[in-house]
Amino acid sequence: MNQTAASSLAHADAETSRALVIKNLVKEYTPGKPVLSGISLELEARGITAIIGPSGTGKSTLIRCINRLVDPTKGEILFKGKDLAKLSGKQLRLARRHIGMVFQEYNLLERLSVMENVLSGRLGYVSPFRAWLRKFSEADMQRAFELLDQVGMADFADQRADALSGGQRQRVAIARALMQSPDILLADEPTSSLDPKTSVEILDLMTEQAKIRNIPVVINIHDVTLAKRFADRIVGMSSGHVVYDGAPDGLQDEHLKAIYGGEDWLS
Numbered sequence: 394m395n396q397t398a399a400s401s402l403a404h405a406d407a408e409t410s411r412a413l414v415i416k417n418l419v420k421e422y423t424p425g426k427p428v429l430s431g432i433s434l435e436l437e438a439r440g441i442t443a444i445i446g447p448s449g450t451g452k453s454t455l456i457r458c459i460n461r462l463v464d465p466t467k468g469e470i471l472f473k474g475k476d477l478a479k480l481s482g483k484q485l486r487l488a489r490r491h492i493g494m495v496f497q498e499y500n501l502l503e504r505l506s507v508m509e510n511v512l513s514g515r516l517g518y519v520s521p522f523r524a525w526l527r528k529f530s531e532a533d534m535q536r537a538f539e540l541l542d543q544v545g546m547a548d549f550a551d552q553r554a555d556a557l558s559g560g561q562r563q564r565v566a567i568a569r570a571l572m573q574s575p576d577i578l579l580a581d582e583p584t585s586s587l588d589p590k591t592s593v594e595i596l597d598l599m600t601e602q603a604k605i606r607n608i609p610v611v612i613n614i615h616d617v618t619l620a621k622r623f624a625d626r627i628v629g630m631s632s633g634h635v636v637y638d639g640a641p642d643g644l645q646d647e648h649l650k651a652i653y654g655g656e657d658w659l660s
């Protein structure tokens with residue numbers, strides 16, 4: 394293969410690959426006080442990455458920089474051939490369509506039905522006028538029903554979101570994220586408000602759905618046991634730096650000390 398062909402193949406691969414490459418990412422909410430101090434990570438195009446670390450260490454900031462709920466101060470976030478850190482306006486809206494996000498507090502439209510909440514995952518795809526009228530195509534309605542079935546919520550389609558339990562809400566939120574046909578799924582402490590059994594069910598559901606779709610997942614999570622159980626890779630953060638990056642099995646007490654500090658809390 395000649396060099397031009399090889400370079401255009403590499404370019405095409407970057408355009409389609411769902412690998413996420415973060416280079417020297419810095420976020421300062423207050424100038425001169427970085428919350429993220431030059432994070433560099435290369436995440437594979439599939440698999441579950443759990444981000445762990447103490448409160449206030451910048452985990453949410455990192456995840457929110459990826460989908461640009463937070464604007465990075467410096468650095469690159471390369472995904473599907475684009476630098477998400479540099480996008481604005483229409484380009485950013487188009488890129489965001491394909492980034493699914495699941496939140497700790499679900500972020501559902503409480504007074505709307507489960508079905509309407511799932512359909513809202515398509516809002517980035519329909520015209521502003523149709524979105525305003527909440528007019529969705531038959532195909533979208535069909536897909537929303539299928540997704541509700543897949544997350545075990547088909548029987549609740551007409552129920553208002555505010556009548557659901559936390560676990561049910563998170564199932565709806567996952568269906569809404571999947572409705573975006575995401576290329577990556579981000580989750581910011583998706584189980585922190587849930588009981589232990591429901592937490593496992595929700596992580597099971599997210600990992601199963603991501604595997605079916607062959608998309609990468611990045612999850613912020615406080616529960617180290619759950620992180621080790623579900624993740625293929627663990628990134629441990631401390632004070633805005635990555636201090637562990639490796640397999641769940643490799644995460645030892647010495648790493649937990651480096652991530653969380655102290656050791657009295659370790660068994």
Ligand SMILES: Nc1ncnc2c1ncn2[C@@H]1O[C@H](COP(=O)(O)OP(=O)(O)OP(=O)(O)O)[C@@H](O)[C@H]1O
Pocket residue numbers: 422423428446447448449450451452453454455
């Ligand atoms: N919008 C904001 N404006 C100013 N400072 C912020 C903002 N969001 C977060 N911070 C600060 O940035 C730091 C990192 O917060 P972040 O929420 O990213 O941490 P975290 O590791 O996700 O914490 P937790 O586990 O408690 O959610 C904290 O000191 C926080 O106060």
